[in-house]
Amino acid sequence: MDENPALLDSRAELSEFLRTRRARLQPQDVGLPNFGRHRRVPGLRREELAQLAGVSVAYYTRLEQGNGRNVSGEVLDAIARALRLTDAEHAHLTRLAKPKTLKKKRAARQQHMRPALQQLLDSVQSVPAYVVGRRTDILGWNALAAALFGDWGELAPADRNWARICFLDPRSRDLFVDWEQKASDIVSYLRMDAGCYPNDSELSSLVGELSVKSEEFRSLWATHDVREKGHGVKRLHHPLVGDLTLSFETLRLPDDCDQSLLMYHAEPDSASAQGLRLLASWGRDASAVGSQRK
Structure with missing residues (x-):
């Protein structure tokens, strides 16, 4: 038996991704006439998509059946434009159609955060900050991040993972006001990882x-959505300080593109800024008590 099973059947993943992207477009969305009220398939037909991309129907059909081995970058670009893919979706399509052996080999490498990064996190006391790696693994954090999101240090290393926390820990639904969006974002990140590292x-x-433990995860995984969010806003309801509205920035580390530093901040002089100050004070007090008990 294969001891390192592939997560993805590349042909099936390419096929399903193209099908789901095609299904979300209607003829009128792309300037085509919509003849007839009853269409056998949702969204564009294959021949309509092929027309928009400037390829033959037979060629596009082979590609949607998962045969992308010899497809050119120019054809993928044309199909991406026809499907109105985002940059993240375009990159995902390219990885599925033309997977790289190097990426597969790198997937087996263990993730390690440089000690200097942890020192940097510890020096940042006024904003929650953490480093996340592949598979949404949480690799390092500062005290304020632990006070805001939960003490990840109390979890087993395998459970320091945003996907497990979001879908398997009921407290995450209380913490994230827009939990559905958080869940969707996490699944989209996992989809991108799966495209980069199909043998992980x-x-x-x-x-x-x-997939076994969460029906919501199964449903989101089946959408094949992928996206990247470099910045945005999160609304939280913290059990100690109440409602918080925090902006976040995602900084991809230049020496390891699989690791990102995330930092959260509040508008100056806002109620959320006051809440973060209270959490920072509480976190310092908790650390002091913990040190006295050792």
């Missing part, structure tokens, strides 16, 4: 576990 057995195990 740990990712395969994570997806399998969540």
